[in-house]
Each structure stands twice: as C-alpha cells, then as structure tokens.
Amino acid sequence: MRRIPVVRRLAIVCVISLSLVMFTTNQAYAYHLEPARWNGQPAPGTCCAHVTVGKEATHATSLTAWSNGITAWNSSPALILFDQPSSYKVGLADIDDAGNSSDGRTTYYYLFGYFTSMSAWLNYHWIKLYPLSKSQGVAAHELGHIAGLDHTNGCVLMVPDSPTRASCGISTPQTDDRNGIAAMY
Amino acid sequence: MKRRGKFAIGVLVGLVALTIGALTTHPLKEVVDSSWANAYPTTKEMVANADAVVMGTVVGVDGVEVSPQADNLIYTNYSFRVDKWIVGSGSSTILLHQMGGAVGLREVSVPDDPPFVVGESNVLFLTEYAPGKYYVMGGPTGRLQVQNGTAKVIAGSSLQIKPGSLESVIQVIASVKTAPAP
Numbered sequence A: 001m002r003r004i005p006v007v008r009r010l011a012i013v014c015v016i017s018l019s020l021v022m023f024t025t026n027q028a029y030a031y032h033l034e035p036a037r038w039n040g041q042p043a044p045g046t047c048c049a050h051v052t053v054g055k056e057a058t059h060a061t062s063l064t065a066w067s068n069g070i071t072a073w074n075s076s077p078a079l080i081l082f083d084q085p086s087s088y089k090v091g092l093a094d095i096d097d098a099g100n101s102s103d104g105r106t107t108y109y110y111l112f113g114y115f116t117s118m119s120a121w122l123n124y125h126w127i128k129l130y131p132l133s134k135s136q137g138v139a140a141h142e143l144g145h146i147a148g149l150d151h152t153n154g155c156v157l158m159v160p161d162s163p164t165r166a167s168c169g170i171s172t173p174q175t176d177d178r179n180g181i182a183a184m185y
Numbered sequence B: 001m002k003r004r005g006k007f008a009i010g011v012l013v014g015l016v017a018l019t020i021g022a023l024t025t026h027p028l029k030e031v032v033d034s035s036w037a038n039a040y041p042t043t044k045e046m047v048a049n050a051d052a053v054v055m056g057t058v059v060g061v062d063g064v065e066v067s068p069q070a071d072n073l074i075y076t077n078y079s080f081r082v083d084k085w086i087v088g089s090g091s092s093t094i095l096l097h098q099m100g101g102a103v104g105l106r107e108v109s110v111p112d113d114p115p116f117v118v119g120e121s122n123v124l125f126l127t128e129y130a131p132g133k134y135y136v137m138g139g140p141t142g143r144l145q146v147q148n149g150t151a152k153v154i155a156g157s158s159l160q161i162k163p164g165s166l167e168s169v170i171q172v173i174a175s176v177k178t179a180p181a182p
Helices: A006-024 A060-074 A132-147 A162-168 A175-184 B002-025 B043-049 B166-178
Strands: A049-055 A080-083 A090-095 A102-111 A114-123 B030-036 B052-066 B074-087 B093-099 B101-103 B106-109 B121-130 B133-136 B143-147 B150-153
Touching (some): A049 A132, A060 A090, A060 A114, A060 A132, A102 A132, A114 A132, A132 A162, A132 A175, A132 B030, B052 B093, B074 B101, B074 B106, B074 B166
Parallel strands (some): A049 A080, A049 A090, A090 A114, B030 B106, B093 B133
Antiparallel strands (some): A102 A114, B052 B121
16 A cells, blocks of 8 residues: 655645634634733733723613623623722713714723723613613623724624624623633733 | 033933824824614615615715714714715705714724715715714715725625625615515
8 A cells, every 4th residue: 555655644634634623613703902901910811800990871771781791791701800999990981872873882092002091882872772681782892892802703792783793692702702801811 | 510401401302202203103092992783784684774875975074073972072074975865865965974083182083984085985874863964874884985886895894795886786775675575
C-alpha cells in the first residue's frame, strides 16, 4: 500500500479539523467592542469588573426595564457587575420622544481608550408598548454598551434591532456577549 | 533664573502641544449607540410598518436643533427632494429629522447611522412623526443608497434586499406594497 507523504497528511488533518470547527460550532458571529472601556478594572478574564449605575428614569415601565436589565447581567456568568450605590458614574434615565426610531440609546465620551462620562436612555414612547421581556432586552442591550460592547449581528443581546432581539427570544447576555466582556475585563 | 524661565516655557509649550495632539487624535465627541425599535429584515415588514417609502435626493441642511427632552440630543434636519413616492404621498420636498450633528463646540456622532451628505440620493423607509416631518425607520436599515443607478443597503443595515438597479429595487418595494394579503 502506498504511503501518503507527511505534508499531504498534515494538510488532510488541517482540512478535517477546520471543517469540524466550522460545522460543529454555532458561534458564527463575534462580539465587537467600543473604542473604550472602563479604567481601573481587573485584568481581562478575571472576575469581575464593577460599573456603578443609578436609575433616574421617571416612568415605572422604564424603571422596571432597567431593574430587569441589571438583574439579567448580574445573574449571568458575565465577568461584570452593575452596582447601584448612591453616587454613581452612569445614569439610567428615560425620555418620551416620538421623533425618532430609537427605543434605547447610550451616549458616551472617551479619551485614550477609556470612558470619561456616559448616560443611557430608554425611550418610553416605544417601550410602553413592549412586553416585559422586550423592554428588558432593550435595557440589557444598553447596559452592554455601558460595559463597552458595540453592536454585532445574530441572535445576541448586542444585535442593534429590537425586533430581531425579540424574535430570537433574547433579553439576557448570550455567550458571545459574555465573551466580549471577558476580552475587556 | 533665565534658565528656569526657559524651562517653564518649554514645559508649557510641551503641555499645550500634548493637549492639542490628544484632542486631535481623541476628540471630545459625544458618541451615540442606538437600539432601533423598527428595523426589520424583510422588505415586506419594512413596507408594512412604514408611513412612506420615497426615492429622492438630499438637497440641503434645514437646521440643527437640541432636543428639549432630558437627553438634550442634537438633531440635524435635512431637506429631501422627493422624486418618487413609492409608498404613500406628499409634497415634493420633505423634512428629514436625524440624530447627530454639531452645535457650537458640542458634536454628536451616531456611528451606525452616519449623517446625510447634501447631494446623495436614497430610497428611504419613513415614519411621519408630525405633518410633513419624517424620520428614517430603523436608522441604517431604512436607508438605501443610490449610486450610479444602483440601490444598495448601507453598513449596519438589517434589511435583506439584493442590491440592484434603482428601477428593480423600486419594483420589489412596490410589488410588496400591492401584494394581496395571504
């Protein structure tokens, strides 16, 4: 029987391994990171980063959504915790604005790769129409931005569209979202 | 004493240069990330949720305003000349209200939904939030760019529509509009 040369054998092994990786993993998408993160946090992959937030929303629906979003993150295995002391860095507020398509947004400033200030808003105009899980999804999504995650595609928390998040049944951090956090903190 | 003075001036000049350098490479710009309420993957859903779908050209900036809402977000209003009302009807020029812009030294950018450029042509899925005033649905998703007779989605769009000639894309949207309910 003719022996297959070593180089060819290696090539075959590589092709089979790559095919196995491609066909067995369902991680077809990857997280994206904001251009900044929070300073003074533990090394990447170490538990846990702490970000201080405070609820400033005026509508009960928004307050509930923020509370549920915080619980979704803090009860997940993500290496980040959102603390709520009386003095905090990020205000979690709301508006009631019919003049745009945004149901939640996070605004931030950064310098030299670190956040310098940040605020997050839920748009009551939209979330008042949402079931609890969908409004929690928006709040948890904004908390993902607060942590330093940018938008990405697929059935993940950081997908930019609420209809996609809702149709995927997602309102908590997924593996890909948690991987993004672990890459930063 | 003279040497000390020169040293102090040198340090001062260095600090000014560093500050200018830092602000040039890391501008103090307010960045906005948005979750979109009404961005849909299919043309059918976009049309079903739109007040209007138009084809036309951005002809000017109509003003920049700071929102009276608590977030004080900056919006830019654009004048948009409508060449064709694909869905809905209205006047030949409409106002587009879009997040982002600059007022004084304050600048707000929305990376997912870049500002319109005067002269650019688009097919837009719109919501009329006040008479004659519209915003684009779902940020980048409600916005097809028209270049050299071809219409295509922009980066960050969720809309699954094949790029094609402007006529063919208009036809796809119009056929969805007129399709009978199942």
